[in-house]
Amino acid sequence: MLKDFLQIPRRNPQYRAGRTEDFKDVEIRPSREIVAEQSKRCMGCGIAFCNAYGCPLGNSIPEFNAAVCGGRMEYAYKILSITSPFPEFTSRVCPALCEAACCAGLPSEPTTIKQIEYEIIESAFNEGLVKPRSSAFHSGRRVAVIGSGPAGLACADKLCSLGHEVCVFEKRHRAGGLLRYGIPNFKLEKNVIDRRIALMCEAGITFEYDVDVGSDVSLDFLKRKFDAVALCIGAEEPRDLKIKGRELGGIHFALEFLNSQARFLSGESDSLKISAKDKNVLIIGGGDTGSDCLGTAIRQGAKSVVQIEIMPEPPSSRDSSTPWPMWEYKKRTSSSHLEGGSRMWSVGSSEFSGENGMVCALKAKRLKWTFENGRPKTFEEIEGSDFEIKAELVLLCMGFTGVKRGGLVEDSGAELSTRGVLKVSSDFQTSIGGVFACGDAASGASLVVRAIASGRNLAENIDKFFKTNVK
Numbered sequence: 380m381l382k383d384f385l386q387i388p389r390r391n392p393q394y395r396a397g398r399t400e401d402f403k404d405v406e407i408r409p410s411r412e413i414v415a416e417q418s419k420r421c422m423g424c425g426i427a428f429c430n431a432y433g434c435p436l437g438n439s440i441p442e443f444n445a446a447v448c449g450g451r452m453e454y455a456y457k458i459l460s461i462t463s464p465f466p467e468f469t470s471r472v473c474p475a476l477c478e479a480a481c482c483a484g485l486p487s488e489p490t491t492i493k494q495i496e497y498e499i500i501e502s503a504f505n506e507g508l509v510k511p512r513s514s515a516f517h518s519g520r521r522v523a524v525i526g527s528g529p530a531g532l533a534c535a536d537k538l539c540s541l542g543h544e545v546c547v548f549e550k551r552h553r554a555g556g557l558l559r560y561g562i563p564n565f566k567l568e569k570n571v572i573d574r575r576i577a578l579m580c581e582a583g584i585t586f587e588y589d590v591d592v593g594s595d596v597s598l599d600f601l602k603r604k605f606d607a608v609a610l611c612i613g614a615e616e617p618r619d620l621k622i623k624g625r626e627l628g629g630i631h632f633a634l635e636f637l638n639s640q641a642r643f644l645s646g647e648s649d650s651l652k653i654s655a656k657d658k659n660v661l662i663i664g665g666g667d668t669g670s671d672c673l674g675t676a677i678r679q680g681a682k683s684v685v686q687i688e689i690m691p692e693p694p695s696s697r698d699s700s701t702p703w704p705m706w707e708y709k710k711r712t713s714s715s716h717l718e719g720g721s722r723m724w725s726v727g728s729s730e731f732s733g734e735n736g737m738v739c740a741l742k743a744k745r746l747k748w749t750f751e752n753g754r755p756k757t758f759e760e761i762e763g764s765d766f767e768i769k770a771e772l773v774l775l776c777m778g779f780t781g782v783k784r785g786g787l788v789e790d791s792g793a794e795l796s797t798r799g800v801l802k803v804s805s806d807f808q809t810s811i812g813g814v815f816a817c818g819d820a821a822s823g824a825s826l827v828v829r830a831i832a833s834g835r836n837l838a839e840n841i842d843k844f845f846k847t848n849v850k
């Protein structure tokens with residue numbers, strides 16, 4: 380038992396053959412037996428860093444692994460559900476900060492915590508153990524949650540379980556935020572979100588769709604009708620690339636592209652607004668959003684796909700600047716990268732060129748980076764390194780610069796931080812009394828697991844606020 384992490388090899392996720400012919404989940408899930416065997420690799424751990432240091436939710440990972448190892452799946456689910464409201468989302472899309480901090484990762488490879496989490500939650504759903512979370516106690520307090528991404532959902536779920544009445548306002552047609560309209564189906568099929576929303580409705584949470592707060596209804600109105608308002612509106616402002624030729628047709632932000640595919644697949648839209656079919660596609664930005672665009676473009680039948688990144692190529696294994704148990708700085712290869720396309724690093728974008736108003740190429744330059752303590756610091760363009768990348772579709776995947784300006788943010792008068800997100804105090808209050816914020820809207824673009832943790836923490840703070848501000 381104590382040396383299982385050395386004797387049992389880690390089994391990495393496997394991907395389906397022929398997966399680029401459809402948009403379904405790419406992973407092949409291991410059998411219960413394999414998962415139970417993998418959980419044994421956790422059992423020799425002395426001091427667990429995965430839960431306290433790694434997981435933003437503080438999941439009791441060694442405890443649920445011990446339950447899985449002993450074949451007690453129901454108990455494992457009970458342990459997991461204490462800290463994690465939506466393990467079905469994180470077990471599919473989380474980069475697994477816990478695995479980077481796993482003790483087995485020091486002498487060997489980390490435990491496959493994410494796959495174990497998947498088996499626990501899916502077997503709990505199959506066994507009918509996942510129930511609506513409501514409360515017999517009713518506080519008489521009403522909260523308006525604006526935005527139904529993972530932060531808003533976690534906040535609504537926790538508030539409801541604490542006995543408060545919750546109404547979620549969502550400007551889109553369906554719930555989920557980036558879980559539904561950003562992350563592609565091949566990473567997260569959307570029936571997984573629908574299944575959870577049905578439980579939340581059963582618990583008594585109300586969802587109002589197609590309501591853009593700040594435009595269809597004012598924040599002032601909601602403040603009058605509810606005892607507290609939670610702004611869980613994400614960080615939707617994309618970073619632009621203001622170079623010559625940016626106005627040409629065929630250049631889009633990543634989310635316009637991913638959104639159009641998601642809406643087409645769900646039947647929300649009857650045509651694909653942006654298609655990569657038979658086009659040379661250029662993805663600018665080497666992160667996860669770029670990788671999601673790559674997988675989507677390949678499935679749409681792109682002629683070629685190139686993903687470029689301004690930063691230099693990271694090392695292939697954990698860099699010494701990010702020692703265990705930190706989230707490691709290293710080159711990451713997603714399932715989409717294994718499907719095709721090519722990647723280039725240290726590339727600077729100079730200008731787009733076009734024909735008849737449509738983009739046809741990017742003029743670029745190679746960059747030379749200097750490093751400090753193993754990390755890239757400054758760059759200069761390499762003289763005479765100019766080259767061209769042919770592209771009829773360009774996708775800008777360079778991150779986000781904070782909350783969407785105008786509309787609700789302007790209407791509310793809420794103060795923004797220098798990072799373009801809503802300024803909040805330690806108890807998540809914005810500069811407007813009774814109005815709180817969490818998730819990407821308060822932290823800047825981050826991760827699903829952090830948004831869920833932040834939504835849950837905000838709900839606890841609103842609960843405290845009610846207790847100290849008696850009606």
Ligand SMILES: Cc1cc2nc3c(=O)[nH]c(=O)nc-3n(C[C@H](O)[C@H](O)[C@H](O)COP(=O)(O)OP(=O)(O)OC[C@H]3O[C@@H](n4cnc5c(N)ncnc54)[C@H](O)[C@@H]3O)c2cc1C
Nearest residue numbers: 526528529530550556557592612613818819825826827830
């Ligand atoms: C393409 C892409 C892929 C990603 N992949 C991953 C991944 O694999 N793993 C991972 O951990 N993270 C991933 N992320 C990051 C992750 O999705 C976000 O960190 C997370 O969704 C943030 O949650 P949130 O609830 O704060 O915001 P969002 O998910 O952005 O939700 C905000 C919601 O608020 C709604 N809203 C905004 N304004 C209003 C208004 N005025 N009125 C009503 N509703 C409003 C929006 O419509 C939206 O539904 C990805 C991000 C992108 C862009």
